[in-house]
Amino acid sequence: MMQMPFLKPGDEKRYLVEHGVRPLNHRVAVYKYLLENPIHPTADDIYGDLKKHMASISRTTVYNVLNLLCDQGVVKRIAIEKNEMRYDANISNHMHFKCIDCGKVYDLHTVSFPEVSIPDGFTMHEVQVNISGNCPACDAIA
Ligand SMILES: [Zn+2]
Ligand SMILES: [Zn+2]
Numbered sequence: 001m002m003q004m005p006f007l008k009p010g011d012e013k014r015y016l017v018e019h020g021v022r023p024l025n026h027r028v029a030v031y032k033y034l035l036e037n038p039i040h041p042t043a044d045d046i047y048g049d050l051k052k053h054m055a056s057i058s059r060t061t062v063y064n065v066l067n068l069l070c071d072q073g074v075v076k077r078i079a080i081e082k083n084e085m086r087y088d089a090n091i092s093n094h095m096h097f098k099c100i101d102c103g104k105v106y107d108l109h110t111v112s113f114p115e116v117s118i119p120d121g122f123t124m125h126e127v128q129v130n131i132s133g134n135c136p137a138c139d140a141i142a
Contacts, residue, residue, distance in 0.1 A: 007035065019072045026057055030065045034075060034089035040096070040105040042084050080105055080130045093127055099135035106135065 007015055012032050013023040021027055033046055041049075047062040066087055069075035078086040080098050086105060095108040108131065118124045 016072075016074065019074045021068060021072050021074065026054070026061050027065050027068070029054060029057070030062060031069060031074065031089065034069075034087055038088070038090060038107060040078050040080070040086040040088050042086055046087070076126075078105065078128065078130075080128075095129040095131060097135075098130060098132045099138055100132050101134055101138035101141075104135060 012028055012035065016023045016027065016031060029050055030046060033050060034041070037049075043062050043066055044059070046066075047057070047059045050057050050062065066075065070077055070087075074089070074091065076088045076091050078088050078096060080086060080096055090107060093113045095110055095113075097106045097108050098104070099106075113127070114129065116124075116127065
């Protein structure tokens with residue numbers, strides 16, 4: 001499932017280059033992983049899956065690549081957890097729904113994103129709206 005409709009498979013490299021990221025293998029692998037797994041994985045999730053078919057990748061590399069991708073604006077950090085950062089290749093403003101039982105984080109698509117008025121003197125960098133509850137799979141068990 002692709003989140004970025006304008007990115008056709010094979011376009012990832014070009015997209016990264018356009019955003020100032022040299023498309024080294026590890027960088028492309030991490031970015032593609034995020035596009036193909038829009039479940040807002042942690043760095044450890046990404047490392048755990050990628051190392052299965054990329055023996056050369058290290059945990060440090062995954063962290064460094066994620067920092068670079070965030071700095072270049074192609075990936076967003078999602079601070080939905082107190083103590084762990086999650087990553088999202090969907091850089092548009094969107095809401096998140098976190099299931100409190102399975103911990104999965106889903107994208108919510110809204111007709112209109114809430115508009116907030118920011119008081120004078122404050123500079124807004126980004127808006128994150130996070131909702132928690134139960135996903136259908138967990139509701140079925142309960
Ligand atoms: Zn759930
Ligand atoms: Zn998201």
